[in-house]
Amino acid sequence: MKNANLKKDYIFFVQSELPKPEAHLVQSTNAANGAANLGYSTVLVYPHKGLGAMNPVNLARPFQPREAPENLVKYYNLHNKLKVAPLPMPWPIDHFQNKFTNSNTIAAKYYFPFYIFPTTKLVHSRNWNLVKAAIKNGIPAIYEHHHHEEKKFEPEIVKSPLLQLAVTVVDTIRESMIKNGMPPEKVIKLHNGFNRLFMVRQPEKAAAWRDKLLNHGHSHLIVYAGALQQFKGIDILIDVAKEMPNVQFACAGGKQKEVEHYQQLAKEKQVSNILFLGYILHDELASLLQAADILAHPHCSGQAATFTSPLKLFDYFASGTPIVATEIPSLTEFKNTQAIAAWCEPDNPTKFAESLKRILENYPRKIDGYSEIIEFVKQFSWENRAAKILSYVDESLRPPIIA
Numbered sequence: 001m002k003n004a005n006l007k008k009d010y011i012f013f014v015q016s017e018l019p020k021p022e023a024h025l026v027q028s029t030n031a032a033n034g035a036a037n038l039g040y041s042t043v044l045v046y047p048h049k050g051l052g053a054m055n056p057v058n059l060a061r062p063f064q065p066r067e068a069p070e071n072l073v074k075y076y077n078l079h080n081k082l083k084v085a086p087l088p089m090p091w092p093i094d095h096f097q098n099k100f101t102n103s104n105t106i107a108a109k110y111y112f113p114f115y116i117f118p119t120t121k122l123v124h125s126r127n128w129n130l131v132k133a134a135i136k137n138g139i140p141a142i143y144e145h146h147h148h149e150e151k152k153f154e155p156e157i158v159k160s161p162l163l164q165l166a167v168t169v170v171d172t173i174r175e176s177m178i179k180n181g182m183p184p185e186k187v188i189k190l191h192n193g194f195n196r197l198f199m200v201r202q203p204e205k206a207a208a209w210r211d212k213l214l215n216h217g218h219s220h221l222i223v224y225a226g227a228l229q230q231f232k233g234i235d236i237l238i239d240v241a242k243e244m245p246n247v248q249f250a251c252a253g254g255k256q257k258e259v260e261h262y263q264q265l266a267k268e269k270q271v272s273n274i275l276f277l278g279y280i281l282h283d284e285l286a287s288l289l290q291a292a293d294i295l296a297h298p299h300c301s302g303q304a305a306t307f308t309s310p311l312k313l314f315d316y317f318a319s320g321t322p323i324v325a326t327e328i329p330s331l332t333e334f335k336n337t338q339a340i341a342a343w344c345e346p347d348n349p350t351k352f353a354e355s356l357k358r359i360l361e362n363y364p365r366k367i368d369g370y371s372e373i374i375e376f377v378k379q380f381s382w383e384n385r386a387a388k389i390l391s392y393v394d395e396s397l398r399p400p401i402i403a
Helices: 023-037 056-060 070-076 103-119 128-136 171-179 203-213 234-243 256-268 282-291 311-319 329-334 349-362 371-380 382-391
Strands: 009-013 042-048 083-088 120-125 141-144 163-168 187-189 221-225 248-252 274-278 294-297 323-326 342-344
Touching: 009 023, 009 103, 023 042, 023 070, 023 120, 023 311, 023 382, 042 103, 070 282, 083 103, 103 120, 103 128, 120 128, 128 141, 163 171, 171 187, 203 221, 203 282, 221 282, 221 311, 234 248, 234 256, 234 274, 234 349, 248 282, 256 274, 282 311, 294 311, 294 349, 311 323, 311 371, 323 329, 323 349, 342 349, 371 382
Parallel strands: 009 042, 009 120, 042 083, 120 141, 141 163, 163 187, 221 248, 221 294, 248 274, 294 323, 323 342
Antiparallel strands: none
């Protein structure tokens, strides 16, 4: 075992190749980025199955923290303090369905114990297998968990003093985690955050978006950014657009198949004033949000509404653009603030359209955004979130600040 003084790294692990347009990856990469911005030696670790995975040098030295490549920086709005370490996963890993060729197993049983844990001070991950591996190897860990599961937590892991904290984003998930064996004193609810680059005003780029998207006589732009899934209210938004033919709607996000599905659905419903832009790199998304007259946050009722993480909501706030949101349990605590311009019941396109029309009348677009919205969101930066999480970690187990 290497000298304990070498243990300085704050390791974030995701079980997916990067970059991909998925909300949980946006969340994990930005959480790591926030910790790095506080000055910790933060390394984002993820599997890599590309050409370099077969390189003998990479296989001999699989853990090589380096600056984030440009494609990741632009995809997730990362800053220059975060290091990344793609772990080589050559063929036949993940090509056959058994645990011995599973990248999750390879990472937890091989790469981490032999190459990464010797310099690791603290692990933070949504991957329960890795959290278990860390604790079994004497490494303190933080577990992030955002979805309902019926699986019971192993008592020997959750009761270990090395499991410092479990973090979730809504009370309903916290309750289900406790029900499944997580000690109540170890699990906290903490909102996601916003990337501070979303707060930088980009009037020229915002104007370019409006020039590009506003055509056919439309004078107002309503934007949705996020996953393209039915429970997110995208079908409802198409119906809303149909009720507001003189307004241009634009949806940023989604995989190509989802984009094609909703383009076809809009065509079938004869709705021509809604555009599906696909995934927008985060260094371009900020200016799109600032270009909008209103940002839409629709959502359907049902089980998903009890745990959905309002990840995009904080980037919405940072843009300073008025927001119309659906009343769902995970957003109710914001009802007593002025940060959201209007609320309406779920599953009702007519009510949502009425709210949008009212806000268009009462909230004229401001190039600099609405200051009260921007001031409100400052408390929810990823850096503040990282600091709050680490405040629950025993001081002796926290990674050292190096810059």
